[in-house]
Amino acid sequence: EAGVAQSPRYKIIEKRQSVAFWCNPISGHATLYWYQQILGQGPKLLIQFQNNGVVDDSQLPKDRFSAERLKGVDSTLKIQPAKLEDSAVYLCASSIGQYYGYTFGSGTRLTVV
């Protein structure tokens, strides 16, 4: 089966600019996650979707980050305006259900200068 697709692979922007990342999960996977991985740290959950509804966004900095999952399939994560500390790899993962495994995409590496 095809994996979790993410784009772009790399993005460099200046602080205060906006940026968007896209994720296409594995077909049929109802649950989708966005994680932020800062260099030298483990991934941290930003938001979890179940179909097109938000299950948990408690760790999403809502003043600058937003995410949506249109029609319960693709998802977009946006940062506006970006800060230097947003430099990280943004990982998307999907799962068919809560008791099954998770598949991660290759991530988008964001550099804010």
Next chain:
Amino acid sequence: AQSVTQLDSHVSVSEGTPVLLRCNYSSSYSPSLFWYVQHPNKGLQLLLKYTSAATLVKGINGFEAEFKKSETSFHLTKPSAHMSDAAEYFCVVIGSGSARQLTFGSGTQLTVLP
């Protein structure tokens, strides 16, 4: 809340020698635990998982881990290291209830020396 602590940020071994990456967990219930590996510029790959079945779990590439409730540990081992094992390894616990989120440890960087 559940959490995992990886006791070593860096581990260095010689090729052909055993690998031990240590992980302790904290959970108020019987947890589900995972080990993931991340090679440079690659995505996270599942090595193995424990979901309250056998306490000794075998994974891919010769890795295995043993769940020890009395020690709240889930250490990752491999009898003989390969150069290709050099990567970042993450111990992960999964949350309870409807929000089955993965909580990652801080990672252990494994270096394999020739």
